[in-house]
Amino acid sequence: MLRLNKLFYYGTDPRSFDQVIEPTDHQRKTLQDARTLIRDHLRAKIRHATKAELQMDRMVEPRFRTQGSWRYKTCIQPAQAPQEMDWDFGVYLPVTVWTEKGPPHRMAKVYFDLVERALSDLCATHRWELNSSKDTCVRVKIAPWGHIDVPLYAAPIEKFEKIVELAKLEARKAFGQYSDSAAFDESFDETAAFWDEMDEIHLATRSGEWKPSDSDALAKWILDRFDEHGPQLRRVCRYLKAWRDFHWKAGGPSSVLLMVIAAQSFQPFERRDDLALEATAKKLAISLRGDVHEPGVDSGKENFNPLNGPERRVAADLAERLSSTLRTARHYATNSARQALVDLRGQLGLRISDDVELVDPDDGTEVVRQTPPTLVPPPVVGAVRSG
Secondary structure (H helix, E strand, C coil): CEECHHHHCECECCCCHHHHCCCCHHHHHHHHHHHHHHHHHHHHHHHHHHHHCCCCCCCCCCEEEEECHHHHCCCCCCCCCCCCEEEEEEEEEEECCCECCECCCCHHHHHHHHHHHHHHHHHHHHCCEEECCCCCCEEEEEECCEEEEECEEEEEHHHHHHHHHHHHHHHHHHHHHHHHCHHHHHHHHHHCHHHHHCCCCEEECCCCCEEECCHHHHHHHHHHHHHHHCHHHHHHHHHHHHHHHHHCCCCCCCHHHHHHHHHCCCCCCCCCHHHHHHHHHHHHHHHCCCCCCCCCCHHHCCCCCCCCHHHHHHHHHHHHHHHHHHHHHHCCCHHHHHHHHHHHHHHHCCCCCCCHHHCEECCCHHHHHHCCCCCCCCCCCCCCCCC
16 A cells, blocks of 8 residues: 655645645735735725715725635646636725615726726736626736736725724734734734624625625635644645646636535544545545535525536546545555556646655555544344243
């Protein structure tokens, strides 16, 4: 038998899959710098427009928040064109003229259009590309390998004022005048737990509609699962995204769908990412065939599997093949380590190392030790008569 863990995770060894799919420092800095430019540009533009165009009774400043894979820390390198890295950067507008049904209806289109115009100007300055094809966000392509999506939200200003004051109070207790600095805004927007108190959020669409949004409930549930199970779950989610990107140039199971299934009843294996991925892929093959609900998110109302019937069968079959390939590769003899690598590369692509030095022999005892016990029903014993 073989231990395949080092192929997936071996500290900071550049040969391991975890390191190969990690965004580079240059890519990370490029996205962060673009995010900052977008934030500073939109803050000024939106503030000026809140009275002149959005017809509020006073000027207000929007807040900004990183969402999606960069918040989850699950962003990975694209496997093939036309895939790109995506930084989801939400704009949150405090609305002073809130109605019982939410923000004024006309405001959605005005809000969306003014942000898109502002970003068009910024794109011209930095030679970026503006993508106007998305109904739920403005997309800014900043490099051949990456873009920033800017979804536009609104919430009652009273909610913002309440949570900001709570955050400033905590900041003053901990850091004195820190709450009056620009660092407070950065820290609050990106990390403050006070966002959990925000509700009544609506998303503006290009078509001029408002959609109630509760995306933070999902994010909180996923982040709680990462805290519960530790970094191995996050790594397995990244492996599954890389598996998806290898088999589908576009489409396939969404990242959210993969994370929800992986996080439900996750089975950790200490120091054995190969076993954790195998077990998760086996569960994935079952779950992908049907609807996927999570009671911890919106009481289980949302179905996270939008794939149609044929798409579900294809995805489930590929997940089953991933799980069975991992199992078969582990059961090769030590002199067949090269074949194990060939098999895994057929499932995950050439980003899996072909270095046999990363494959160790395994006597199987650790697999037995880490496998949870299974309850077996007692045997049925028929009636007997003595004598």
